[in-house]
Amino acid sequence: MSLSKEAVQHIxxxxxxxxxxxxxxxxNVPLALVPGSFKVQDLEKFMAVRSRLRLxxxxxxxxxxxxxxxxxxxxxxxCFIDSSTMSAETVFDIGTxxxxxxxxxxxxxxxxxxxxxxxxxxxxxxxxSQKTAAEFIEDWSDxxxxxxxxxxxxxxxxxxxxxxxxxxxxARQLNSKxxxxxxxxxxxxxxxxxxxxxxxxxxxxKCEPYNGLGEFSFTVRVGILTGGDRPKISFRIxxxxxxQEEITERFKELLxxxxxxxxxxxxxxxx
Numbered sequence: 001m002s003l004s005k006e007a008v009q010h011i012x013x014x015x016x017x018x019x020x021x022x023x024x025x026x027x028n029v030p031l032a033l034v035p036g037s038f039k040v041q042d043l044e045k046f047m048a049v050r051s052r053l054r055l056x057x058x059x060x061x062x063x064x065x066x067x068x069x070x071x072x073x074x075x076x077x078x079c080f081i082d083s084s085t086m087s088a089e090t091v092f093d094i095g096t097x098x099x100x101x102x103x104x105x106x107x108x109x110x111x112x113x114x115x116x117x118x119x120x121x122x123x124x125x126x127x128x129s130q131k132t133a134a135e136f137i138e139d140w141s142d143x144x145x146x147x148x149x150x151x152x153x154x155x156x157x158x159x160x161x162x163x164x165x166x167x168x169x170x171a172r173q174l175n176s177k178x179x180x181x182x183x184x185x186x187x188x189x190x191x192x193x194x195x196x197x198x199x200x201x202x203x204x205x206k207c208e209p210y211n212g213l214g215e216f217s218f219t220v221r222v223g224i225l226t227g228g229d230r231p232k233i234s235f236r237i238x239x240x241x242x243x244q245e246e247i248t249e250r251f252k253e254l255l256x257x258x259x260x261x262x263x264x265x266x267x268x269x270x271x
Contacts, residue, residue, distance in 0.1 A: 052102070052105075053072075053093075053105050054104045054105055055106075056105075056106050056107075056108065057106070057107040057108065058107075058110075059107075059109055060109065060112050061211070061212070062109060062111070062254065064109075065088065065090075065107055066258045069090040070258075070259075070262060072090075072092050072105070072107070073090065073092060073259075073262050073263060073264045074092065076092070076095050076101055077091060077094060077262075077263070078091055078094050079091075079255065079259055079265070080267050080269055080270055080271050081252050081255055081266065081267070081268050083248035083252055085110070086110070086210060086247075086251060087108065087109060088108070088251075088255055089106055089107070089108045089109075089271070090264075091105070092105040092107070111210040111211070111212075111213075111251070112210070112211075113210065114207065114208055114209060114210060116143055116208075117207055117208075117209040119136070120140075120205055120218060120237070121237075123136060123220075124235060124236065124237055124240075127225050127233065128233045129230075129233070130164055130166060130230075130231065130232075130233060133163050133222075134160040134161070134163045134164045135160070136235070137156050137159050137163070138156065138157070140205070141157065141160075144156050144204065145204040146203055147201055147203075148199065149198070149199055149201045151201075154200055159200035159203075162199050162200060163233060166199065166224070167231075199222070201221075202220065202222060203219075203220040203222060204217060205220055206218070210247070213250050213254065214250065216243060216246070218240070219237070219239070220235050220237050220238070221235075221236045221238055222234070222235060223235075
């Protein structure tokens with residue numbers, strides 16, 4: 001009597017059941033072979049506790065990130081700092097080359113720009129209207145120091161009002177000369193800003209760009225643009241890239257200092 005396909009499959013599975021069961025003995029998670037198809041069933045969800053800690057702690061607070069990393073860190077951990085994104089990640093179960101672990105318990109901190117810092121950076125996107133420039137100075141007057149054209153101190157309220165009241169008279173003289181093999185053109189703009197000696201010339205903007213990194217000072221040069229029908233104001237942040245590099249360096253130094261006594265190492269880079 002010939003056996004059916006289902007019967008043959010059942011015999012094969014039954015014969016290999018002992019081998020399958022032996023392979024499951026080396027795991028730290030309780031597993032079972034389900035009769036019929038012999039699929040592996042994870043029993044961890046039926047246990048009172050997990051077989052290992054799996055967690056992704058995500059925060060914007062440097063202090064909480066440091067506290068959590070110190071609490072859970074061990075010899076199998078490592079912290080990786082990505083200064084380009086102002087973020088860091090601690091992996092608590094890296095393990096070793098000989099005993100690599102699962103790497104599914106992590107803490108991540110991703111710093112967010114503060115409100116004042118975002119407002120400052122937004123001023124450099126385009127030329128500003130007199131109203132917008134004046135309102136920026138008024139809104140952040142507690143963080144601002146203003147200097148006039150002569151280098152003297154100017155109250156932020158007065159600086160804002162001077163920008164609102166600004167009027168510009170311009171006259172343009174255009175001289176052109178055309179020659180056989182080319183053309184040359186020179187233009188001279190004569191611009192007079194009424195009360196120019198009392199206009200704001202430079203702004204010192206002090207703020208904490210990211211919470212936990214301390215205060216930084218930004219120097220902003222105030223410019224008057226006269227290309228259109230109405231004057232425009234430009235705020236140019238001097239040495240911005242250099243200051244941003246100083247911010248990232250402080251971020252790296254803070255974390256490496258905080259983790260100096262920890263059993264795990266701190267690396268610059270991403271994983």
